[in-house]
Ligand SMILES: NC(=O)C1=CN([C@@H]2O[C@H](COP(=O)(O)OP(=O)(O)OC[C@H]3O[C@@H](n4cnc5c(N)ncnc54)[C@H](OP(=O)(O)O)[C@@H]3O)[C@@H](O)[C@H]2O)C=CC1
């Protein structure tokens with residue numbers, strides 16, 4: 001029977017019981033000889049506690065080996081991912097990097113359904129990076145999460161080494177190095193934006209606290225669930241031990257949409273469009289920056305002479321692309337959102353090409369553009385590929401951009417006031433103005 005290596009958790013959840021605080025780190029590789037083994041029945045637990053386990057020789061359910069040598073039946077990990085393996089024992093996997101843990105919330109939702117398979121395939125972190133997926137759901141979705149885990153099992157991804165499913169963020173986020181926060185309540189008909197901010201804000205406040213308590217201290221957090229900028233702000237405010245710089249709100253989908261629209265108008269393929277900034281909020285006030293974007297290395301305005309289209313048609317088409325898609329497709333962008341999450345992560349883990357940049361919603365703290373501090377605001381960034389980023393500080397802002405950026409900034413400041421009770425900034429006061437602002441997916 002192969003043994004797993006014991007590690008002691010750095011931090012513990014207030015919700016963990018003593019048995020679930022035992023965590024054994026897996027160094028073991030699921031070799032092909034084990035693939036035929038009988039697996040335990042699907043998990044019906046409502047929380048997760050990962051203990052790696054070993055496989056008994058007589059085709060019984062996997063069992064966990066505890067530090068005192070006693071054997072404990074493993075219930076919480078999922079199916080085939082409970083099996084043990086030794087990455088260093090086989091030629092093909094010996095040179096692989098140390099496994100990383102990635103948490104995904106809303107893991108049974110539409111976006112995740114596309115994203116998880118890209119993560120597991122190696123398309124995001126590379127072909128030598130084994131991963132563990134920690135899937136966060138709720139009582140609503142626990143059955144569906146089992147279905148997701150079953151599909152991951154059946155995909156036989158060599159790089160996917162562990163899958164845990166659970167409903168308690170304090171357990172699911174234990175030691176994670178990436179947290180992709182996708183789950184959020186969709187805004188229903190007639191629901192005020194203020195109500196959405198409050199309901200979803202509570203989810204992100206709780207998840208921020210959980211990350212703060214149990215995640216890797218340098219965890220990178222990407223907030224996708226809407227309204228993503230303010231949710232990211234709430235999350236980081238509730239995680240004071242994690243650098244605020246590590247939190248992002250996803251505006252990469254907007255960047256990709258903007259590149260596509262410019263390419264269409266210019267009659268070039270979209271790989272010719274670069275330096276595309278989305279400024280501000282992931283909402284209909286966002287500002288796709290055609291002043292600084294380039295097509296074939298030239299300023300957009302030199303390539304597209306229809307400047308009225310740039311200011312009106314282009315800008316609105318990007319701001320409302322999500323809504324148009326819902327009209328056609330009947331549901332909000334899921335596949336392209338998943339692709340943009342992949343792009344956003346890859347932009348942080350691979351060096352940015354010389355002269356280019358990417359957009360991401362980041363914490364404003366000493367920015368050179370005069371944008372209010374203490375917001376999560378989309379801006380141009382570059383990365384050395386180490387998971388971190390630097391702001392691009394010398395982008396030109398003209399009057400057109402300045403006015404529109406100020407509108408998105410005002411919107412975010414108003415959103416921030418609505419959630420003051422969740423950020424530790426006092427009593428909330430919610431006045432979002434006479435016209436309720438929209439998510440890109442709303443019309
Ligand atoms: N930033 C961006 O560019 C984009 C952001 N989005 C946003 O991403 C989020 C997820 O989208 P998508 O995957 O399509 O949505 P789905 O509706 O398919 O899934 C969302 C998941 O959110 C979870 N959830 C959390 N809290 C609640 C709640 N109170 N009520 C209902 N569900 C809840 C549910 O999972 P569970 O039951 O497990 O909690 C559900 O599976 C949305 O907020 C959407 O607006 C979408 C597109 C682009």
Ligand SMILES: O=C([O-])CC(=O)C(=O)O
Nearest residue numbers: 322332333439440441442
């Ligand atoms: O509004 C939504 O849920 C969808 C969304 O963010 C987008 O398409 O950009």
